[in-house]
Amino acid sequence: MLESRWRLGNFLCVGLDSELSRIPELARKGTVRATIVNFNRAIVDATKDLVCAFKPNPAFYEAYGEDGWSALRKTIAYIQEAAPEVPVILDAKRGDIGSTNAAYAQSAFDHLGADAITVQPYLGSEPLAPFFEREDKGIIVLCHTSNPGAGEIQNLVVGNEPLYKTVARLAVGKWNTRGNCCVMVGATYPEELIDVRKIVGDMPILTAGIGAQNGDLARTMRAGLDKNKKGLIVNASRSVIFASSEPDFAQAARRKAEELHGEMRKALS
Amino acid sequence: MLESRWRLGNFLCVGLDSELSRIPELARKGTVRATIVNFNRAIVDATKDLVCAFKPNPAFYEAYGEDGWSALRKTIAYIQEAAPEVPVILDAKRGDIGSTNAAYAQSAFDHLGADAITVQPYLGSEPLAPFFEREDKGIIVLCHTSNPGAGEIQNLVVGNEPLYKTVARLAVGKWNTRGNCCVMVGATYPEELIDVRKIVGDMPILTAGIGAQNGDLARTMRAGLDKNKKGLIVNASRSVIFASSEPDFAQAARRKAEELHGEMRKALS
Numbered sequence: 001m002l003e004s005r006w007r008l009g010n011f012l013c014v015g016l017d018s019e020l021s022r023i024p025e026l027a028r029k030g031t032v033r034a035t036i037v038n039f040n041r042a043i044v045d046a047t048k049d050l051v052c053a054f055k056p057n058p059a060f061y062e063a064y065g066e067d068g069w070s071a072l073r074k075t076i077a078y079i080q081e082a083a084p085e086v087p088v089i090l091d092a093k094r095g096d097i098g099s100t101n102a103a104y105a106q107s108a109f110d111h112l113g114a115d116a117i118t119v120q121p122y123l124g125s126e127p128l129a130p131f132f133e134r135e136d137k138g139i140i141v142l143c144h145t146s147n148p149g150a151g152e153i154q155n156l157v158v159g160n161e162p163l164y165k166t167v168a169r170l171a172v173g174k175w176n177t178r179g180n181c182c183v184m185v186g187a188t189y190p191e192e193l194i195d196v197r198k199i200v201g202d203m204p205i206l207t208a209g210i211g212a213q214n215g216d217l218a219r220t221m222r223a224g225l226d227k228n229k230k231g232l233i234v235n236a237s238r239s240v241i242f243a244s245s246e247p248d249f250a251q252a253a254r255r256k257a258e259e260l261h262g263e264m265r266k267a268l269s
Numbered sequence: 270m271l272e273s274r275w276r277l278g279n280f281l282c283v284g285l286d287s288e289l290s291r292i293p294e295l296a297r298k299g300t301v302r303a304t305i306v307n308f309n310r311a312i313v314d315a316t317k318d319l320v321c322a323f324k325p326n327p328a329f330y331e332a333y334g335e336d337g338w339s340a341l342r343k344t345i346a347y348i349q350e351a352a353p354e355v356p357v358i359l360d361a362k363r364g365d366i367g368s369t370n371a372a373y374a375q376s377a378f379d380h381l382g383a384d385a386i387t388v389q390p391y392l393g394s395e396p397l398a399p400f401f402e403r404e405d406k407g408i409i410v411l412c413h414t415s416n417p418g419a420g421e422i423q424n425l426v427v428g429n430e431p432l433y434k435t436v437a438r439l440a441v442g443k444w445n446t447r448g449n450c451c452v453m454v455g456a457t458y459p460e461e462l463i464d465v466r467k468i469v470g471d472m473p474i475l476t477a478g479i480g481a482q483n484g485d486l487a488r489t490m491r492a493g494l495d496k497n498k499k500g501l502i503v504n505a506s507r508s509v510i511f512a513s514s515e516p517d518f519a520q521a522a523r524r525k526a527e528e529l530h531g532e533m534r535k536a537l538s
Contacts, residue, residue: 059372126418149395
């Protein structure tokens with residue numbers, strides 16, 4: 001699915017971090033669930049031709065319990081209906097022992113219908129098996145995250161290199177036997193993105209932090225694309241979906257997505 | 270809350286990993302939600318006087334989407350009603366950037382009403398702030414997990430010591446300013462449990478893996494108790510809650526809990 005999106009020149013991933021308190025007045029409906037779904041539908045409709053993926057983060061749905069989960073499921077179902085060619089990444093950052101990860105895989109893939117999930121590397125290779133066994137799903141392992149303090153653990157030197165490089169090597173050398181492993185590297189760390197790209201070859205990289213977190217887009221593209229100028233999923237969440245709190249919020253989201261899409265195409269050529 | 274449970278000699282934590290397919294016939298009701306809640310109520314009633322905490326793992330609830338989440342919320346509400354003196358640990362192993370962790374804290378503490386949550390250390394200190402800011406809640410950071418391959422990342426040597434010791438030092442030196450930080454160490458690694466206890470002093474340690482994962486209980490107690498013979502939360506999940514699949518499942522869970530409780534008291538003296 002990603003391959004055909006990249007061929008269209010679409011590298012933007014829109015993060016559906018649809019925090020209830022920031023949803024514009026015009027998108028509001030009678031219930032939490034209806035409000036979140038209505039807002040997400042408007043954002044999906046406004047941006048679907050410009051993106052390579054949508055990425056809901058379950059935290060912003062779990063915050064409202066079963067109503068939020070219902071909104072998350074309905075949002076993913078809507079994307080599958082309105083934009084069946086666009087994959088959905090569940091940015092859940094899950095990570096537990098193997099028997100528990102099997103339940104998380106069931107939740108993400110069978111219940112919610114996501115196409116990919118983000119996972120934590122701290123517990124090692126063996127508990128990730130229930131994710132990787134899902135050959136038709138993408139498993140995106142956190143490598144170097146976008147937050148200011150990411151290096152505190154991820155840059156600790158193990159052997160001769162920072163931990164995140166060891167994680168990248170495990171991704172290529174051990175976790176990608178079925179060809180469904182990807183890694184996540186924050187756009188706020190372009191040097192680390194270059195390092196990881198060198199290690200992982202043409203493995204897809206999800207990068208985040210170009211919007212509200214101030215990563216530099218052109219630099220991210222140069223650092224993260226593979227040698228075929230593909231392999232990169234560039235997420236922007238709040239800067240797109242909350243581009244305006246006025247009645248024009250969906251058009252504003254599209255304008256922001258078009259702007260990012262244009263910058264990405266420019267960086268490609 | 271834990272202190273008063275320990276004074277009673279209660280160190281057992283019952284893990285409510287209530288996987289639907291393993292719930293005995295007799296506990297089943299018309300819906301997924303009713304079945305899970307009914308089963309959990311029976312387990313809570315049968316074991317509440319023997320435990321220091323209950324620990325639902327959301328993975329087994331998320332697997333059933335909004336119905337599962339509703340069952341999780343109702344289970345926690347039931348514990349608060351039937352055993353208000355027993356804290357609830359949400360074993361969610363969450364970990365994201367700070368603004369997202371704020372939503373996870375809202376989910377765990379405000380929506381579900383849990384007393385504590387387990388979290389991932391991979392993103393470093395700064396994104397954990399929205400958890401630690403909740404002074405009345407316990408924040409349990411994964412240090413050395415119970416799974417067979419835990420050491421692959423956690424035993425990587427940084428400086429002069431394995432990574433899990435560095436995490437334990439961060440817990441004591443940096444994360445415990447409000448006195449609400451705890452760590453998790455697998456009972457399947459008694460040597461590592463000894464090491465972590467030396468580092469963290471009297472900080473509470475959650476340990477798991479004595480049941481289905483075959484950790485040695487007496488050894489775990491010796492390794493994990495603090496110098497006042499307190500500070501340890503010893504989880505057993507499947508070995509207690511699925512002790513029998515027959516109509517006597519609740520009595521069987523109690524018998525298993527009593528057996529573990531007895532062994533723990535023996536190890537204490």
